[in-house]
Amino acid sequence: MIEQTDAGEIRTLTLARSPVNALNRELLAQLGLALQNAERDGVRGVILTGSGGCFSAGLDIGELLSLDTAGLTDFLTEFMHCLLRLSLAPMPIVAALNGHAPAGGAVLSLYCDRRIMVSGRARMGLNEVAVGLYPGPLILRLLERTVGARLAAELLMTGALLEPEAARHVGLVDELTTSAQLPSTATSWLQRVLALPAAAFAATRALVRQDLVHATQGALDADLAVMVAAWESTATRECLLRLLESTGTRPALH
């Protein structure tokens, strides 16, 4: 579910779970493993991208709706561990947003050091509320550190999915480019920071990401029950089932 290609010291990890790279438990586990392997292999920079027209459509709603409490707890624990691993990765990671990145897809990208997005039709944002999901304190913290408190409140409360230019304007993405130039743009940024004195760069990068690590570790303990409860709420499940029915992918329910 994850394609891996190396160019020098930079490894590209491509989410490849057709059709929209929805994050099911297996893909999250593979992503965690791929990050571990990158560290073990001495990879110095990572590009995280998606195959097809999506970066990632977010958590796999169909799989989540089919789970009981124990299954939800396992799935969401896997998600949190994947985020923790992203926050702790020792090498810089660029999110190369090749396409749509709603909800959990956007969350993955907010754990990267830089977001580069393809101009055009793709949309990005934290639209949890629009599909009936409570986003929770960790996603608020992520958004606040990225765009400030006022815009975080507005984006989360309205569940806005932004066009690339609007996403860049508010700071949700750092840079826009074309599909053709996405790999080279991501590589250029990595090469620039990898040319800095290595020890000072590693220490400085750890410094500016300390809040991200702490927020994620805190959420692992505090938010898991809240997240499970959110996915078990009848109102949420009804919203998500309607969403799946409208796209013809109604799941087997537990």
Next chain:
Amino acid sequence: MIEQTDAGEIRTLTLARSPVNALNRELLAQLGLALQNAERDGVRGVILTGSGGCFSAGLDIGELLSLDTAGLTDFLTEFMHCLLRLSLAPMPIVAALNGHAPAGGAVLSLYCDRRIMVSGRARMGLNEVAVGLYPGPLILRLLERTVGARLAAELLMTGALLEPEAARHVGLVDELTTSAQLPSTATSWLQRVLALPAAAFAATRALVRQDLVHATQGALDADLAVMVAAWESTATRECLLRLLESTGTRPALH
């Protein structure tokens, strides 16, 4: 002192205390009551606006200068309770800034979920320092969550009153419109968020306003004595008396 009109599930509360909707104790009490009533009546969205050329000129300086310590304490407690009620309101509130909103008028609007302002001659800002008043930590927190720390410091320290376009540029207001379109613009935003799944919206809105509630509750305990002292300071009273004399509204002093 407050006009109330309903259109479907949306209620408009219009501050109507001629000539400038100055916030005296009675108006603050009525606003608190109107918010309680809106909740009791199951109103789903509120538009807060002003009559005449002002949204609100802020706290009623004449009334405040006429009060002794006990009276100041009562007045400012009423103000704080009104702010706390705004922070805790269960339905979204849009500030429709029909005209000037200095000091306490701006503070009211910063408790709303969105600020929409009429382009043109009106001014908005936290100009406490310019009239000799110490704004205190709560207003700093309000500003910081709205425009970030640097701009909050600059705006508070210089007491700037901003033109609508500048207010929008720094993020003090979210959107500009014309007088004629102010009600429909405010209504549109409310309708947009009220169309979201209700339980998820309510929980998300509570999440992004948690800091506002905590800051206000904290200030209720910690800042009241500071605020009373500020209004009792000789230097402040002299500034405010000069201001009132220049506008021909010198109060009876206690």
Next chain:
Amino acid sequence: MIEQTDAGEIRTLTLARSPVNALNRELLAQLGLALQNAERDGVRGVILTGSGGCFSAGLDIGELLSLDTAGLTDFLTEFMHCLLRLSLAPMPIVAALNGHAPAGGAVLSLYCDRRIMVSGRARMGLNEVAVGLYPGPLILRLLERTVGARLAAELLMTGALLEPEAARHVGLVDELTTSAQLPSTATSWLQRVLALPAAAFAATRALVRQDLVHATQGALDADLAVMVAAWESTATRECLLRLLESTGTRPALH
């Protein structure tokens, strides 16, 4: 090493240590003393600027590399005390950025109430990482309060030196002007805030700078050992020596 000129209640302090106003221990001590004297003399506003083509090139690397642990501790303690004095100065201070302000030069300016920079060839930024230095938590805090968390992380991690227009765009400087108009632009801003009611201005300014004072006092205790260790690291010293050799100013080493 510091020139001092008074115009009414405003005093200009000009860093004058040829060729680039590098901050050695003596200059830092003199700056601390000049701030004390300004307070003693009842100066109401200060303009901090540099002579020649630099505001300040930052800490004197040659002097620092020549010091042993005790010497480094003394030097960096002097630096921290100078920053603490800046944070506690009772009068507003404008940084008039006449030229380059990298690293420690930028840090000095971030302690001022406002940064006005000359358009053109000068560069400003926190480029510690680019010369092999770990900037530490205090500089991160300084940057976060000035430009927000996301930009602070990006600027610190990439060690970017910004052109004046880019620095203004992200909020690192507040205003651009020409060399000829730098003194009058700085003076105008000071005169504007000094025309505000004095007691309210002093209290409001202290309020908005409280976080700066606390961060600096905290760093005095917590960060000093980290800073000394950073300057003693072999990797850092090798970077800095190469830098000095490239500019033909290799120091006598301890």
